[in-house]
Amino acid sequence: MTKNHRLNSISAGTEAVFHVVIGLFSICCIIPFVFVIIISLSAESSIREIGYSFIPRAWSFNTYTYAIQRLPQIWRSYFNSILITVVGTFLSTLICALYSYALFRPDFKYRGFFNFLSFFTMIFGGGLVPTYVICTQILGLKENYAALIVPLLVSPFNIIIMRTFFKSSVPLDLIEAATIDGSGEYSTFFRVVLPVAKPGLATIALLNSLAYWNDWYLSLLYIRQNKILQPLQALLMELQNNVEYLNRMSASLGASAIQEATRAPTQTLRMVLVVLIVVPIACAYPFFQRYIVAGLTIGSVKG
Amino acid sequence: MKKILALALALIMVFALVGTTAWAEEPVTLKIWFHGSNVTPDASQKVLDELNVYLQDKIGAKLEVIWGTWGDFDQSVVTALAGGDDVDMVFTCNWSADEYNRYARDGYWVKLDDMLPEYGADLLSVIPEGIWECAKTNGYDGIGIYAVPALKDTATQNCWDVNGTLLAELGYDVDAVCEAGLDYYSDEFEEMLQKAKDYKAAQGENDFYPLVVEPMVLERLVTVTSIVTGDLPGAAVLSFYYDKDHPSNDIGSEIVNKFATPEFEKYAKRTYELAQKGFISPSTQNVGTSNDYLNACQQSASYLFGTQSYAYGCEIDFSNARGIDVRMVPADAPYMDSTSGQGAMMAISAVSKNPEKALEFLNLLNTDPYVMTTLNYGLEGFTFEKNDDGTITFIQENRANYSPWRNGMGNIRILPPTADEGLSYWDDFSAYYNSAEALPYGSFIFDNSVVETEGAAIANVFAEYAFGLCSGATDPDTVLPDFLQKLEAAGMSDFVAAANSQMAEYLAG
Numbered sequence: 167m168t169k170n171h172r173l174n175s176i177s178a179g180t181e182a183v184f185h186v187v188i189g190l191f192s193i194c195c196i197i198p199f200v201f202v203i204i205i206s207l208s209a210e211s212s213i214r215e216i217g218y219s220f221i222p223r224a225w226s227f228n229t230y231t232y233a234i235q236r237l238p239q240i241w242r243s244y245f246n247s248i249l250i251t252v253v254g255t256f257l258s259t260l261i262c263a264l265y266s267y268a269l270f271r272p273d274f275k276y277r278g279f280f281n282f283l284s285f286f287t288m289i290f291g292g293g294l295v296p297t298y299v300i301c302t303q304i305l306g307l308k309e310n311y312a313a314l315i316v317p318l319l320v321s322p323f324n325i326i327i328m329r330t331f332f333k334s335s336v337p338l339d340l341i342e343a344a345t346i347d348g349s350g351e352y353s354t355f356f357r358v359v360l361p362v363a364k365p366g367l368a369t370i371a372l373l374n375s376l377a378y379w380n381d382w383y384l385s386l387l388y389i390r391q392n393k394i395l396q397p398l399q400a401l402l403m404e405l406q407n408n409v410e411y412l413n414r415m416s417a418s419l420g421a422s423a424i425q426e427a428t429r430a431p432t433q434t435l436r437m438v439l440v441v442l443i444v445v446p447i448a449c450a451y452p453f454f455q456r457y458i459v460a461g462l463t464i465g466s467v468k469g
Numbered sequence: 470m471k472k473i474l475a476l477a478l479a480l481i482m483v484f485a486l487v488g489t490t491a492w493a494e495e496p497v498t499l500k501i502w503f504h505g506s507n508v509t510p511d512a513s514q515k516v517l518d519e520l521n522v523y524l525q526d527k528i529g530a531k532l533e534v535i536w537g538t539w540g541d542f543d544q545s546v547v548t549a550l551a552g553g554d555d556v557d558m559v560f561t562c563n564w565s566a567d568e569y570n571r572y573a574r575d576g577y578w579v580k581l582d583d584m585l586p587e588y589g590a591d592l593l594s595v596i597p598e599g600i601w602e603c604a605k606t607n608g609y610d611g612i613g614i615y616a617v618p619a620l621k622d623t624a625t626q627n628c629w630d631v632n633g634t635l636l637a638e639l640g641y642d643v644d645a646v647c648e649a650g651l652d653y654y655s656d657e658f659e660e661m662l663q664k665a666k667d668y669k670a671a672q673g674e675n676d677f678y679p680l681v682v683e684p685m686v687l688e689r690l691v692t693v694t695s696i697v698t699g700d701l702p703g704a705a706v707l708s709f710y711y712d713k714d715h716p717s718n719d720i721g722s723e724i725v726n727k728f729a730t731p732e733f734e735k736y737a738k739r740t741y742e743l744a745q746k747g748f749i750s751p752s753t754q755n756v757g758t759s760n761d762y763l764n765a766c767q768q769s770a771s772y773l774f775g776t777q778s779y780a781y782g783c784e785i786d787f788s789n790a791r792g793i794d795v796r797m798v799p800a801d802a803p804y805m806d807s808t809s810g811q812g813a814m815m816a817i818s819a820v821s822k823n824p825e826k827a828l829e830f831l832n833l834l835n836t837d838p839y840v841m842t843t844l845n846y847g848l849e850g851f852t853f854e855k856n857d858d859g860t861i862t863f864i865q866e867n868r869a870n871y872s873p874w875r876n877g878m879g880n881i882r883i884l885p886p887t888a889d890e891g892l893s894y895w896d897d898f899s900a901y902y903n904s905a906e907a908l909p910y911g912s913f914i915f916d917n918s919v920v921e922t923e924g925a926a927i928a929n930v931f932a933e934y935a936f937g938l939c940s941g942a943t944d945p946d947t948v949l950p951d952f953l954q955k956l957e958a959a960g961m962s963d964f965v966a967a968a969n970s971q972m973a974e975y976l977a978g
Contacts, residue, residue: 239509298552386545390535394510407540 199444206230206437213433229434233442239394239401240442246314247379247397248446254315254378259371261319263363266328267355272338288322298387311395313388318377324370331366332359372454379447402439409436497530497826501815502546504560505874506536512871515851520843527837528829534844536873543567550577550818557821558831560877561616563698563811570699570811570914573608573615578816579824582613588828589617591836595880596620597903603810603912616816617831620880622780623810624905626803627690630767630775630787633794639664647798651774653691654739662748665773678750679773680743681766684759684940686776687740690800692732695908697724697968698807699915701924704931706961707968708733709910716804717906724915724968726961728935729953737938737945744941754942767791779803781898782890803905807912813877835880842885845878847871860888913975920967923960930955 176184201220205213206229208222216223233240268274269281291297297317307313336359344354360367385400396404513536521531535556537546543566549556550567561569561578572578585593593601596618604618629651633643639661652658662679669677685705689695694708708727712718727733743749752762766772770793777783779797787795815834817827834840846853846861852868853861875881886894917924934952937943 294548295551298548302552302554386541387548390537390545390549391533392510393536404538404540408538409540411539411543 202437202440202444206434206441208434210434226434229438233435233438239396240398240439242394243396243398243401244442244446246311246395247399250311250314250397251375251378253311254318255371255375257315258319258321258324258374258378259367262321262324262328262370262374263360263367264355265320266325266332267359269325269329270332270336271341284320284322284325288326301388308388309390309392309395314381314384314395314397315378317384318374318381321374321377324373328363328366328370331369332363335366336362368454372450375450376447379450398439398443402436402443405439406436496525497823498533499530499558499823499827499830500533500535500556501558501830502535502537502549502556502560503873504537504542504562504565504813504877505539506877507538507872508536509870512847512852512867516843516847516871519848520840523839523843524830524833528826528833530823530826530830532830553820555820555822556818557823557827558815559818561814561816563808569616569814569816570606570916572816573606576609577819578608578615579819579821580608580610580613580615581617581817581828584825584828585614588825589832592617592832595836599805599907600810602907603805603807604814605912606914607916616814617828617835617879618810619813619815619876619878620835620882621813621876622902623812624803624805624902625695625809626779626905627686627800628777628779629690629798629800630772630777631796631798632770632773632775633796634770635665635668635773635793636661637794639668643794643796647796650800651798654735659743659746659748662743662773663746666747674771676750677771678748678753678766680748680775681750681753681763681772682774682776682940683763684740684753684936686778688727688733688736688939690776691736691739692730693801694727694732695804695806696808697915698811698913699917699968701917701928701931704928704935706927706931706935706956707915707965709908711801711804711908713801715906716802716908719909722909724965724972726953726956726965728938728949728956729961734945734949737941737949740939740941741944742941749941751942754937754940756936759936759940781901782894785889803901805905805907806910807914809905810912813879815879831879834878836883838883838885841878841880841883845873845875845881845884855885856888858892859885860890860892861885862888910972910976913972915968915971917964917967920960920964923964926959927956927961927964930959 201218204220204222205218207225207227208219209224209226209228212219212223265280265284269277269284271277274280292300301307301313301317305316307316340358340362341354344358349358380399382397382399382403385396386403389395389400513534517532517534524530524532537560542560546559546565546567550559550572559567561567561572563569567577569578581589597620600618600620600623601614603623604614604616605612606615608615631643631647631651633647636643636646641661646661665679666677669679689708692708692710693713694710696705697707697709700707706727707724708730709724710720710722710730710732712720740749744754750762752758763775767775767787768791770791777797779799784795784797815831817824817831821827834844846863847868849855849861851864852871853863855861875884882895882899884895886892930952934943934948934955938945938948938952
């Protein structure tokens with residue numbers, strides 16, 4: 167065993183090079199986030215004097231205290247984000263699984279049409295204004311949670327991924343066998359097919375939960391009066407946009423813009439909000455990770 | 470079972486009947502969309518509940534407010550207007566995305582001229598004729614008023630922003646220097662900059678730059694020129710020269726290519742010279758960092774001279790915010806043009822079902838101190854307390870949750886003064902702005918859509934050269950001729966000629 171190389175193994179030198187390359191890449195990914203954490207903990211005076219720095223002149227927790235005490239909306243937004251993400255992920259994954267299962271079954275008569283229906287919308291969108299009009303005036307999607315969930319429910323891209331996944335991992339014989347054993351369509355789907363397709367589902371669920379967690383645009387369009395429903399990302403976007411807008415417009419707004427800008431959140435506050443937003447979703451990754459690795463490798467020829 | 474069903478049906482009918490009669494008596498709900506607000510839903514609810522009781526009594530209407538913020542106003546209001554949302558009144562102006570003049574042309578606002586005498590009689594008398602004149606634009610239904618202008622800081626005045634504390638430390642008599650005014654081309658001006666730089670260097674601050682400005686504002690301030698409303702957005706290439714002491718005097722000037730004048734050349738040379746001597750930071754000379762650098766320097770009071778488009782009383786705010794003695798030294802007399810008159814307006818949306826009611830409300834908002842104070846400052850005992858002398862003091866804790874943009878609502882001169890502002894604040898405020906003279910071209914607005922192609926080409930050339938020249942980063946001796954040549958090639962002459970012919974037409978009537 168010691169003398170024999172393991173199957174698929176590579177030479178120590180190559181492995182070292184790979185490790186260095188991948189290690190550098192990981193550092194590139196991590197450093198910005200560490201930097202954000204450091205800035206969020208820097209004293210405002212330090213930033214004013216020496217700008218952003220890995221070693222600030224003074225540390226301070228003040229901004230965290232301020233954010234948590236003075237922005238009551240943060241907690242409400244946290245709740246909103248979590249609610250939207252959980253409900254949205256569950257519903258969208260379910261719909262995606264149901265839709266793509268039907269497309270995957272060769273005995274489904276209207277496969278071609280429904281395939282086209284989802285594929286077509288992936289390439290040609292309706293445009294912002296028509297979408298907006300349909301959502302607000304026909305579907306009543308404004309100033310409510312539904313407006314933050316429904317527009318993202320169906321993603322054609324995910325449907326195609328899922329359909330391909332079903333094709334490569336669920337043998338048709340399995341469904342046939344279940345039918346012969348007397349299982350109905352729903353029972354086959356939920357009891358036989360879904361358990362086999364778990365890795366695929368987890369991948370779709372992660373993609374969906376990211377989409378829901380990171381979304382601020384729906385809130386910008388549909389939540390205007392009832393701002394208590396704003397998710398966390400929308401809150402951050404709003405603060406950030408305010409600062410940028412005032413800077414950009416200062417020439418045309420004159421003194422009143424500068425007066426407003428002094429009231430805008432400080433640079434550390436913005437970083438604090440980034441940290442508060444990123445931490446929960448970062449926690450979701452390890453949870454989905456093992457399924458994702460499985461999802462990526464499943465179907466490939468195993469060594 | 471049938472009995473129960475019959476009973477249920479009967480009950481539904483009764484409720485339906487009650488429902489419809491209640492509906493009939495329901496007051497009109499008006500929806501208004503403000504810009505730049507920082508208002509939490511709870512605070513908004515609390516204020517509106519009380520205000521609506523008053524409004525129902527006065528005009529039989531209820532108000533719903535969309536508190537637009539700075540950042541997402543542009544994007545969401547444009548979508549909502551295009552999507553035909555049922556909003557009755559929308560904030561508009563000549564600098565945001567729902568640009569007043571353009572949307573008036575495209576038919577998004579209700580033309581108010583015929584409605585004003587009936588539903589806005591008080592408004593007509595409260596807002597001065599000059600401001601109404603500024604609000605006139607060539608809309609889809611001919612020239613007229615398409616939004617109610619706000620009676621706020623309605624004049625423009627360019628000032629030098631002087632760090633009085635630093636100037637005193639340098640051994641100058643601050644009052645005397647400010648009284649005499651500053652001359653950009655004088656040796657004394659340069660000497661003060663040099664002294665400040667040496668003084669800071671002696672303290673170990675080697676990266677101190679005494680002249681911290683917005684380059685494009687500095688250019689206007691020094692050359693005594695105004696913005697021409699309707700110039701290219703983000704690429705102002707037109708200038709109008711006016712009389713420094715009496716802006717309304719006709720000195721026979723026309724709209725000109727900003728960069729082709731001897732005054733501009735003189736300005737660019739001087740700025741380049743000052744930059745070479747190390748008085749202007751490289752951060753000021755970079756479009757990307759200029760604004761952030763300016764803000765940072767102002768907050769930490771690390772400058773000697775800056776530029777400021779003046780708003781009445783702003784030196785007090787600035788002094789408090791920066792912890793130094795900020796002085797404003799006027800470079801010219803205040804003047805009024807359509808840019809200042811269209812800074813904040815409330816338009817009635819063309820899809821509004823109750824435009825008359827909406828105008829009645831705007832009439833009340835601009836003339837009834839209770840409505841304006843409640844909407845702008847909140848409720849007594851909640852966001853502010855009344856003092857014995859008639860001023861008010863904010864309850865900071867709640868005010869932080871209810872801070873609309875004060876200037877964006879309308880006639881702010883009927884607000885009570887705060888204790889910091891002092892009792893005579895609004896009188897002085899009005900006196901200052903009423904003294905502003907209108908420029909000779911009145912409220913002319915250039916419609917640059919007729920020379921759109923030239924405009925796009927000019928904007929590209931502008932982006933390449935203008936900022937460097939205005940901030941002293943590039944040497945005008947070598948760069949300016951190239952720049953002017955490229956502007957000509959892009960069609961600058963036609964652009965200027967179009968502006969002048971439109972102005973001549975406007976002035977002819």
